[in-house]
Amino acid sequence: MPRFSVIVPAYKVQAYLHECLESVLTQSYTDLELVAVDDASPDACGAIVEEFAARDPRVRPVRLARGQGPGAARNAGLAEAGGDYVLFLDGGDTLTPGALQAVADRLKETGEPDVLVHDHAEVPWTGEPPHTPARPQLYDRGPAPFRPEDRPGLLRLPTAPWTKTCRREFLEREGLAFPPGSHEDTPWTFQVLLTAESVATLDRVCVHHRLRREGSGPSRRHFDVFEQYERVFAFLAERPELARWRPVLFRRTADHLTALFARGDLLPRAGRAEFLRLARDLLRRHRAPGTPVPPLRERLRHALVRLGLHRTYRALHVAGALGRRAGKGAVKLAGALRAAALRLHYRVQLRLPLHQDRAVFRAYGGAGYGCNPGALEEAFRTHAPHLRTAWIAHPEHHHTIPVATRRIAPGSAAYWTALARSKYVVDNEPHPPVKRPGQVVVQTFSGTPLKHMGLDLRERPAAGAGTDFGELLGAAGTWDYVVSANRHSTLVRERVLPGPYQTLEYGQPRNxxxxxxxxxxxxxxxxxxxxxxxxxxxxxxxxxxxxxxxxxxxxxxxxxxxxxxxxxxxxxxxxxxxxxxxxxxxxxxxxxxxxxxxxxxxxxxxxxxxxxxxxxxxxxxxxxxxxxxxxxxxxxxxxxxxxxxxxxxxxxxxxxxxxxxxxxxxxxxxxxxxxxxxxxxxxxxxxxxxxxxxxxxxxxxxxxxxxxxxxPPVVPPxxxxxxxxxxxxxHAPLPTVPRPARPLTLTDRL
Incomplete structure (x- = not known):
């Protein structure tokens, strides 16, 4: 019996299925079986599954005679699974490296709970880096495992099945299966979380869920959500012991339906009024006393949905959007005017002569005084007292700056003047200033590189997300000197951040x-x-x-x-x-x-x-x-x-x-x-x-x-x-204390 059964339904995902299956089979934790379900896919998914099964005995292929949808395909895989715990992936998803090991460790730490809820990241079909919003419900603080009522916030997380690892015996004992139709994960997730005896969380991205381009436009399949929520409330009616959850699930239902309606790209225009009418009827049927009172804006949205006021909802939505845009427009206008004035000021300063006796310093983009720039600023005042030094920091950090050093706030007119006219600019982050002839830019960095950096991050999307490599190389082109602590630092930086600078391999100033x-x-x-x-x-x-x-x-x-x-x-x-x-x-x-x-x-x-x-x-x-x-x-x-x-x-x-x-x-x-x-x-x-x-x-x-x-020569270590x-x-040994001198006695002489 393997520890994990990973169930993968496959339908029209031939372009991604190889990567999905490889991500499972190459996990460092190998005690697993992979149940791959071909949902009668018209493309090559079935052949791909058979190919993997032929080369790895851990792959168990399941072929359905006709396409039944992801819910039924998962149920078919669950019927074949033999592992202690079950995980679900879609055919376009991937397990992140080390995910199963992290899940196994967390299950062991928390005493083998019925359900482990972990995080996932959405991978856009456009190729952008994965995006994961903060989910504080997954923080592993407090006792674990816990009962569902101890953390009701878990019900507000996405209902995706690939965010949960479930004990197989628990699913079989409770008879939990996926229903047909779209949004099939909604009733399954709520049934799993509400019936579990013990739940634990893992604050780690274990799955990359690929968003697919096809089928992302308006569709009537979203009308299935009403039937799925009917199943949720029917499940509560069958189990009186779960009645206390009815108000919480009612608000969750209202939130979900409102969110679907508010998204303009999910529902056909001709069906929006019908959707709102069906939402009104569902909420009227299942409204429960004791429902938590949401914020005023949310209450208004729920009321309009519950009353079915389609045109009123749209009118208020448009009016609110216009009001927000107007307010943002005024703020943007004021900001634009200030930015234009500062740009003009900066251009004027760039045409004025450099101050040969000025040096400006910054660390971590405007944090307090310290690191290598801080050590160099002190050395400038000590060894080059003819220079006047200034430190760029946000006002909340000004108290850390020495009294003898001028304080400058980022973004102010003084800030742009200092960058434009100071002879020396010292920084520990690769900001790309305008480099003037005669200006000397010293890049200190903030330590010896252990983690990959610079151009090496091109192959590391998790670490390099949001990095503008063109801007990074442009900044490197402005440096005159790069301070290096050792040969290792020199070789790494000159390779991953090439530029015309000179490396000063003199040691780490902050040390x-x-x-x-x-x-x-x-x-x-x-x-x-x-x-x-x-x-x-x-x-x-x-x-x-x-x-x-x-x-x-x-x-x-x-x-x-x-x-x-x-x-x-x-x-x-x-x-x-x-x-x-x-x-x-x-x-x-x-x-x-x-x-x-x-x-x-x-x-x-x-x-x-x-x-x-x-x-x-x-x-x-x-x-x-x-x-x-x-x-x-x-x-x-x-x-x-x-x-x-x-x-x-x-x-x-x-x-x-x-x-x-x-x-x-x-x-x-x-x-x-x-x-x-x-x-x-x-x-x-x-x-x-x-x-x-x-x-x-x-x-x-x-x-x-x-x-x-x-x-000055280097002192040997x-x-x-x-x-x-x-x-x-x-713990140092006590020094030897000499005994006081005394005259020799007769015994001593003998």
């Missing part, structure tokens, strides 16, 4: 502080973060997952903190694209949210060890020469979506944990700072931190501003002494 800080400063940082003097502080900094629309913490930080014990404190820092703290509901007092802290370098200094996955902060931390532990629990999915330049399993900076249990074990056994971990870190540091001796920023300024070639962590000082 200079690691060699310059003192133990007293580390102590003050720890006190400011509330870290007890005796505690071991772990900085946990995971990276962004391109294959997830909604980011979640890969670790249960509450559980990790509990198992590690009171001697450990976790400093949790989310990636800047995460959008919020890592553990917003953390209960342990030993978890400190440092996502909003302005300086990751200060967090590194305050910590005793780093736990990360694919974040480039590991290269910086190696220069600090403190323990690093990698938590790599989704390596296959991450490699498929983004890819890495360094094989971390072959060349890690320290111990590697593949699960939460292994991570806890590494710390509780002391392996995190053992001799083997130290050896790995030493080799990693030698390769990726050859120039991080505390003077990288100085070397950049001397070369860029003064044109010096005889730069063996002679560097980065400030030790508090834990290292606490």
């Amino acid at each position: 200079d502080v690691f060699q310059q800080a003192t133990s007293a400063e580390v102590t003050r940082l720890r006190e400011s973060l509330g870290i007890p003097g005796h505690a071991v502080a772990i900085l946990y900094a995971p990276t962004h997952r391109d294959y997830r629309r909604t980011q979640r913490c890969p670790l249960d930080l509450d559980e990790v903190a509990r198992r590690l014990g009171p001697q450990f404190v976790i400093l949790a820092r989310a990636h800047r694209r995460h959008g919020g703290p890592l553990a917003p509901e953390a209960l342990s007092p030993r978890i400190v949210d440092v996502t909003g802290h302005p300086s990751v370098e200060q967090l590194c200094l305050a910590s005793d060890a780093l736990v990360t996955d694919y974040a480039s902060v590991m290269f910086d931390y190696a220069g600090l020469d403190r323990p690093i532990v990698l938590h790599l629990d989704d390596e296959e999915a991450f490699e498929a979506a983004r890819g890495t330049y360094v094989d971390l399993r072959a060349f890690p900076p320290g111990a590697i944990a593949r699960s939460e249990d292994e991570l806890v074990d590494i710390f509780t056994t002391g392996h995190w700072r053992g001799s083997r971990s130290t050896q790995l870190r030493s080799a990693f540091r030698a390769r990726f931190c050859p120039y991080d001796d505390g003077r990288a920023a100085e070397r950049v300024v001397r070369h860029v501003v003064f044109g010096e070639r005889g730069l 063996a002679e560097r002494h980065p400030v030790p962590s508090a834990a290292a000082r606490a």
Whole structure:
């Protein structure tokens, strides 16, 4: 008996069926069977299924004598399935890499629930990147598995069957099958969710659902929705114990019917009045007391549908659209006038002479003071005091900027003046400014590249979605200098971001502080973060997952903190694209949210060890020469979506944990700072931190501003002494104290 039965109905999908079946059979989790149902398709679908069955014994072909529609085809596949759990795919869909492994792991974590609800992304037929709206109902916070009444919001998710993995015995016990007609997934989904004893969620895109061009226009098949909702309410009537769900499903019905009617491209024009009349009759028959009160605008839409006021609905819809357009028009007009004035101002500034004594800096598109541009700004003021520096940041970040540095808000007239007339422009993101003759543009980037970047993202649609590669290459053409920390960074960037720039392989400027800080400063940082003097502080900094629309913490930080014990404190820092703290509901007092802290370098200094996955902060931390532990629990999915330049399993900076249990074990056994971990870190540091001796920023300024070639020599790694962590000082051997001199006694002489 296989673990999974993947059921694929196929009808007129010959162009996509190969990719669909391959996506299942090439999963890293192989304990599966593929039940492919040829719904009497007039094209080559049947032959394709037979071809796959001939070469892989896990494929079980099912051929129907006549076309019966996707619901009946799924039922036929379900009758042949023998797996513990059942998944459904349409013939044009694909499983994402590692999806079955993620599903299997989540089922095990949550105690084998009846239903697991996971995410999907829609792939437009036009070839655009997949789109997945945020679905907070899938966040795996709180207890799991749970009863349906604990999360009624799941009923508002798309009713697509390919978003659910169901226990086969549960479906058979409840007699749940797909009805005929279109919108057949509506009654099936509600019946599944309402009768399940236990449900769990997985916040991961497991399926890419292909939207097809044919059949996407107006059609009367959408009238089937009324019969499907009649089945839903008949199912509730048959099961009195589910009566409490009637008000919730009534509102869901009204929302669905209203959405279908509001979409102008789904219903034939001649049938719109009929559709509204049928919707009115359905809602009148099944209106239930206690229905949740929706917002006013939604109540109005529901009332018009329920009353069948077709012309009134259309009139209000058109009037509302016109009002919104008018309001947007006024806002756009004001914005256009301001933009025109700023463009004129910028053009005037571009024709005025450059300020030879000005330098402007920016990091992360207008975030606070820090990273490599921050280290260089300080070095400019120290080593080139004749230059006046300015920092571009949004007003909420102005408090992070030193007093001696001018503050500039993005988009203001001062902003355009600074970009147009400053002699030096320093940034860490590839923004394409207008490059004037005589202007010097320094690109610092924000760390050593581990994840694929630049032109390599062309083959990574999940990671490269929305990237304008022409604009990216145009920006590279404006750079005079690119700051590089090591040979690896130099070779990668010059290949994936080609340009006429000169690479300054001088080290990572933001890491200079690691060699310059003192133990007293580390102590003050720890006190400011509330870290007890005796505690071991772990900085946990995971990276962004391109294959997830909604980011979640890969670790249960509450559980990790509990198992590690009171001697450990976790400093949790989310990636800047995460959008919020890592553990917003953390209960342990030993978890400190440092996502909003302005300086990751200060967090590194305050910590005793780093736990990360694919974040480039590991290269910086190696220069600090403190323990690093990698938590790599989704390596296959991450490699498929983004890819890495360094094989971390072959060349890690320290111990590697593949699960939460292994991570806890590494710390509780002391392996995190053992001799083997130290050896790995030493080799990693030698390769990726050859120039991080505390003077990288100085070397950049001397070369860029003064044109010096005889730069300060690099201190060899063996002679560097980065400030030790508090834990290292606490576990250092006690110094030998000489005994006080005393006169020799007779016994001594004898």
